[in-house]
Amino acid sequence: MSLADDKFLRTEELTLNMGPQHPSTHGVYRAILTLDGEYIKGMENVIGYLHRGMEKLAEARTYPQFIPYPDRLDYAAGMLNELGYVQAVEKLMGIEVPERAEYIRIIMAELQRMASHMVMLGSYALDLGGYTPWMYFFRDREKILDLFEMASGARMTPCYMRIGGVAEDLPPEFLPQLRKFMDSMPASFEEYDNIVTGNEIFIARTKGVGVLPVEKLLSYGVTGPNLRAAGVDYDLRKVAPYGIYDRFEFDVPVYENGDCFDRFVIRIAEMKQSLRILEQAIKDLPEGPIKAKVPRVIKPPKGEVYHQIEGSKGVLGYYVVSDETNKPYRLHIHGPSFINLGALPDMCMDLTLQDVIATIASIDFILGEVDR
Amino acid sequence: MDKHMSLDEVIAGLQAKYPEQLEVVEDSLQPAVRVKSDILLKVMQELKEEYGLDFLADLTAVDLGDEGFRAINHVMSWKPYRMLRVEVDVPKNRPRVPSLTDLWAAANVQEREAFDMFGIIYEGHPKLTRILLSDNFEGYPLRKDFKITSRRK
Amino acid sequence: MENLFVNISGALRGWFTGMGLPPMAVEAIMALVFLVAILAFVLLNVVYLVYLERKLSAYMQQRLGPNRVGPRGLFQTLLDVLKLFGKEDIIPNAADRWVFRLAAILVMVPAIMAFAVVPFGQGMIAVDLNIGIFYFVAVSSTATIAFLMAGWGSNNKWALLGGMRTVAQMVSYELPMVLSLLGVVMLAGSLRISDIMAAQKTVWFVVLQPVAFLIYLVASTAELNRQPFDLPEGEQELTAGPFTEYSGMRYALFFLAEYTNMIAVSAIAATLFLGGPQGPWLPSWLWFVIKVYVMIGIYMWFRWTFPRIRMDHLLAFNWKFLVPLSLANVLVTGIGLEIYKWFQTIRW
Numbered sequence: 001m002s003l004a005d006d007k008f009l010r011t012e013e014l015t016l017n018m019g020p021q022h023p024s025t026h027g028v029y030r031a032i033l034t035l036d037g038e039y040i041k042g043m044e045n046v047i048g049y050l051h052r053g054m055e056k057l058a059e060a061r062t063y064p065q066f067i068p069y070p071d072r073l074d075y076a077a078g079m080l081n082e083l084g085y086v087q088a089v090e091k092l093m094g095i096e097v098p099e100r101a102e103y104i105r106i107i108m109a110e111l112q113r114m115a116s117h118m119v120m121l122g123s124y125a126l127d128l129g130g131y132t133p134w135m136y137f138f139r140d141r142e143k144i145l146d147l148f149e150m151a152s153g154a155r156m157t158p159c160y161m162r163i164g165g166v167a168e169d170l171p172p173e174f175l176p177q178l179r180k181f182m183d184s185m186p187a188s189f190e191e192y193d194n195i196v197t198g199n200e201i202f203i204a205r206t207k208g209v210g211v212l213p214v215e216k217l218l219s220y221g222v223t224g225p226n227l228r229a230a231g232v233d234y235d236l237r238k239v240a241p242y243g244i245y246d247r248f249e250f251d252v253p254v255y256e257n258g259d260c261f262d263r264f265v266i267r268i269a270e271m272k273q274s275l276r277i278l279e280q281a282i283k284d285l286p287e288g289p290i291k292a293k294v295p296r297v298i299k300p301p302k303g304e305v306y307h308q309i310e311g312s313k314g315v316l317g318y319y320v321v322s323d324e325t326n327k328p329y330r331l332h333i334h335g336p337s338f339i340n341l342g343a344l345p346d347m348c349m350d351l352t353l354q355d356v357i358a359t360i361a362s363i364d365f366i367l368g369e370v371d372r
Numbered sequence: 373m374d375k376h377m378s379l380d381e382v383i384a385g386l387q388a389k390y391p392e393q394l395e396v397v398e399d400s401l402q403p404a405v406r407v408k409s410d411i412l413l414k415v416m417q418e419l420k421e422e423y424g425l426d427f428l429a430d431l432t433a434v435d436l437g438d439e440g441f442r443a444i445n446h447v448m449s450w451k452p453y454r455m456l457r458v459e460v461d462v463p464k465n466r467p468r469v470p471s472l473t474d475l476w477a478a479a480n481v482q483e484r485e486a487f488d489m490f491g492i493i494y495e496g497h498p499k500l501t502r503i504l505l506s507d508n509f510e511g512y513p514l515r516k517d518f519k520i521t522s523r524r525k
Numbered sequence: 526m527e528n529l530f531v532n533i534s535g536a537l538r539g540w541f542t543g544m545g546l547p548p549m550a551v552e553a554i555m556a557l558v559f560l561v562a563i564l565a566f567v568l569l570n571v572v573y574l575v576y577l578e579r580k581l582s583a584y585m586q587q588r589l590g591p592n593r594v595g596p597r598g599l600f601q602t603l604l605d606v607l608k609l610f611g612k613e614d615i616i617p618n619a620a621d622r623w624v625f626r627l628a629a630i631l632v633m634v635p636a637i638m639a640f641a642v643v644p645f646g647q648g649m650i651a652v653d654l655n656i657g658i659f660y661f662v663a664v665s666s667t668a669t670i671a672f673l674m675a676g677w678g679s680n681n682k683w684a685l686l687g688g689m690r691t692v693a694q695m696v697s698y699e700l701p702m703v704l705s706l707l708g709v710v711m712l713a714g715s716l717r718i719s720d721i722m723a724a725q726k727t728v729w730f731v732v733l734q735p736v737a738f739l740i741y742l743v744a745s746t747a748e749l750n751r752q753p754f755d756l757p758e759g760e761q762e763l764t765a766g767p768f769t770e771y772s773g774m775r776y777a778l779f780f781l782a783e784y785t786n787m788i789a790v791s792a793i794a795a796t797l798f799l800g801g802p803q804g805p806w807l808p809s810w811l812w813f814v815i816k817v818y819v820m821i822g823i824y825m826w827f828r829w830t831f832p833r834i835r836m837d838h839l840l841a842f843n844w845k846f847l848v849p850l851s852l853a854n855v856l857v858t859g860i861g862l863e864i865y866k867w868f869q870t871i872r873w
Binding site: 047048051053055056060091092216218219220221234239240303304305306308315317319321329330332334338339341342343346371372 | 399400401402426427428429430432434435444446450451453455457476477478480481482485489502503504505506513514518520
Binding site for chain 3: 205
């Protein structure tokens with residue numbers, strides 16, 4: 001007879017609301033947990049607290065007017081979101097972007113990818129109770145944000161991409177500063193390894209936690225580092241290079257286990273690859289115009305396009321329908337966080353409450369993108 | 373069947389099998405087919421299992437005004453890279469489409485979102501409730517006839 | 526300087542006796558004087574420790590830390606305490622009012638009581654009990670009840686989870702902590718604090734009992750509920766564990782208790798392993814403070830370096846590793862003692 005069958009020892013499942021105000025839900029996300037002691041027996045996502053009706057707003061904005069909005073989707077990766085949007089519109093209109101603008105876009109996108117990964121890694125460490133690593137990651141992210149501020153005037157919501165190019169040319173101080181940042185990174189990587197990746201407690205808490213079989217991940221549509229950590233080498237920059245990614249030499253890090261630990265280290269590995277891309281982009285950066293000749297009023301021809309880019313959290317897609325007016329007829333945003341979050345309840349089943357915190361952090365979702 | 377055939381071959385194969393219910397969308401930037409809703413599940417299953425387009429990239433809908441809704445599904449594969457749009461016309465008075473949740477778990481949240489925004493009913497969905505909007509929200513905001521009223525009166 | 530505080534206490538005692546009070550009353554008044562002195566010591570140190578912790582963590586994290594209020598931000602904690610005083614004391618409607626209110630006070634009691642046997646300097650023990658260590662262990666273990674009361678009385682699921690974790694953790698880690706102290710007691714041959722101090726005249730027990738010292742360090746960190754064992758509080762998981770529903774001064778009391786306990790545990794470590802309040806050149810009470818702060822520094826260093834351990838790992842580590850290890854330490858110490866005695870007999 002098991003303990004639960006004992007009629008004197010009655011056990012009861014506990015329903016627990018995690019969120020919307022909770023330190024580790026990374027925003028206003030709520031999970032309804034069914035707990036047996038500290039073990040998860042059921043989990044349900046409740047989202048939408050940050051819903052701003054982005055897709056409806058787009059229908060009332062002209063194409064250029066919508067550029068600041070993607071910044072507010074995944075607010076840790078503004079540049080990447082903008083890039084996806086402007087490239088979708090360019091695809092719809094058939095605009096050729098000048099060389100220099102393409103290179104600047106790559107530089108910004110890869111810097112943003114690093115910054116976004118740093119937010120994830122830092123808050124991951126913080127969610128596991130490591131306060132100091134958090135500061136290390138944010139210290140380095142600060143340098144990237146300074147670069148963004150230099151180029152665009154804003155740190156988190158740059159609004160730097162334009163349909164047909166970028167808003168401004170790089171200021172003269174930008175490249176030396178970028179060089180300095182890139183030179184400082186190898187030492188930082190070592191620090192990350194020393195304080196987090198090599199820590200016994202961290203390894204014990206993340207190895208083998210939050211694993212889903214690959215077939216399930218694919219069925220859930222999980223993309224990005226989370227999928228690559230499980231052994232699938234799907235990276236749009238390699239599979240279907242957009243922009244000028246086909247000119248760069250870089251590897252796609254792939255890990256095997258797909259647990260929380262792999263999701264952590266794969267992001268550090270990706271940051272190293274981003275540095276490689278940056279290195280080449282700086283070397284080849286040509287002179288020239290930074291914006292293509294685009295009509296003053298942007299009216300894409302009738303049609304529709306679905307454009308995907310490799311965001312920092314997964315594949316970010318924009319589905320744009322044009323009816324030949326200056327406003328999109330329909331704009332759909334396929335946010336990777338939204339999709340990845342869908343797989344979370346399955347991942348967390350039968351884990352402890354503490355593992356759920358680790359898994360939530362390792363999935364790396366941003367509520368701005370989930371709720372749109 | 374070869375899971376790596378080009379998209380043109382895939383479309384040709386589908387067209388041969390369903391000459392009546394499937395048409396190729398002309399002058400589209402990206403390859404697309406439009407199917408009748410009664411064969412959607414079958415087409416999707418064939419795409420997934422026989423043609424190797426086994427990843428649901430995106431699922432959404434568009435309001436076409438008087439013509440009704442259009443459910444948009446993007447399926448893809450990355451070895452080789454192929455992406456196909458599968459459209460289904462949905463009448464306005466009876467907005468029902470078969471759900472793809474049996475084929476892809478990813479369809480679950482995306483269909484809920486489309487239901488939330490357009491009121492399209494995905495038949496066979498395990499839990500078709502509002503996902504982003506609150507449960508007591510009235511109307512479907514991404515429909516073109518949805519009136520935006522100011523919160524401050 | 527050496528006998529500054531001893532002389533003050535002697536003068537006070539003489540003054541009270543001179544007023545014609547019976548010896549019993551003098552003793553009672555002196556006990557009160559000691560209590561006030563201990564309270565003053567603890568409160569002053571806690572205020573400074575909070576500041577120190579924030580500064581230390583800031584330097585570890587390449588920040589500046591508090592630097593606005595007063596010189597180098599020294600008055601920051603003072604103002605924080607004032608702020609907490611001014612806050613509304615919220616008691617949730619659904620809470621068990623008596624248990625809820627009492628818990629915040631009860632948590633302070635064992636923390637302060639433990640200081641009765643702490644030697645602040647040569648001859649500066651408030652009560653030199655003949656079972657000093659036993660008293661310390663017994664008193665500090667009752668703090669568990671207060672945490673459970675807080676968790677249960679709040680009538681909040683997070684608080685309850687935190688309360689349950691506290692009990693599981695503190696009760697289990699009590700064992701290796703006590704067993705590690707046993708090694709010291711065996712060497713000194715007494716439970717009296719002053720005897721243990723005297724036994725370390727030539728060599729500190731940290732040299733003779735390194736394993737016990739390490740076990741004590743780990744187990745006491747767990748007893749203090751500090752990182753990496755801060756599961757009861759577990760900010761990222763349980764928001765604040767048993768204290769989730771507390772506000773204002775009641776919350777501050779829990780905070781205060783944590784730091785008071787830290788001083789107490791460090792003081793015991795300094796006494797039992799680091800030779801207590803003795804050392805060359807400086808007065809003994811200053812040596813004591815230095816040693817205590819070294820211990821506190823170690824605890825703070827732990828806190829700002831390690832991530833949090835998982836509950837099942839925590840308990841497994843205790844029962845499968847620490848407890849057997851501490852038992853083995855007791856065994857080895859016993860054998861070592863016998864061999865030592867045997868050597869002494871054949872020498873003569």
